[in-house]
Amino acid sequence: GFHPADIDRINNREKWLRLFIEYNDLDLKKALTQLWDTCAWRKSFGTNDLDASKMHQEYLHEGFMFPKNRDINGKRLLIFRSKLYVRGTKNMDDVKRLLVYWVERVMYREEDLDQISVFFDLKDSGLSNMDMEYTRYIINLFKFYYPNSLNFIIIFEMPWILNTTFKIIKTLLPAKAVARMKFVNSKTLNEFVDESNMLTIWGGNE
Structure with missing residues (x-):
């Protein structure tokens, strides 16, 4: 699973999601893939800690x-x-x-x-x-x-x-x-x- 801080960000911070959506020119599938990959990287890198x-x-x-x-x-x-x-x-x-x-x-x-x-x-x-x-x-x-x-x-x-x-x-x-x-x-x-x-x-x- 992902880090609790990132799950909380997904649930409560529309601003964070918008960064991915806008970067991918409103392509939701691409944005979701990038968000998933980012959360996986954040967990393995330990960014929140x-x-x-x-x-x-x-x-x-x-x-x-x-x-x-x-x-x-x-x-x-x-x-x-x-x-x-x-x-x-x-x-x-x-x-x-x-x-x-x-x-x-x-x-x-x-x-x-x-x-x-x-x-x-x-x-x-x-x-x-x-x-x-x-x-x-x-x-x-x-x-x-x-x-x-x-x-x-x-x-x-x-x-x-x-x-x-x-x-x-x-x-x-x-x-x-x-x-x-x-x-x-x-x-x-x-x-x-x-x-x-x-x-x-x-x-x-x-």
């Missing part, structure tokens, strides 16, 4: 991934500081668990199932900071288990050396996700994040 004490403490606090502030539509930002993540130096299972923990904590526990925006800060990053295994995991997580959950995918200050990498990433994304990708720099970021929500490293006040 994740808390900070179960995370790799160094990863939790070193600042390569964290939620902070909001986008222009009031949606919480989940920020990835790419230059602080070097491919091959971290335990992949722990990094994956940390991602799920933050999505669960922000979207399910703090924001009442509201969408979030994923912010990839690529300033000063290079090829060693790009991890295709982890990137695929992020894409599949939102594609299969957190449908219709992203407001924007903000790509900040992408270096030219990563152009080819991002062309590959685009081919992995569903069309709906590609439409939400916004490539910005310090001059255009305010189209998606206002100054009061910008970190100082992006030219803001936070």
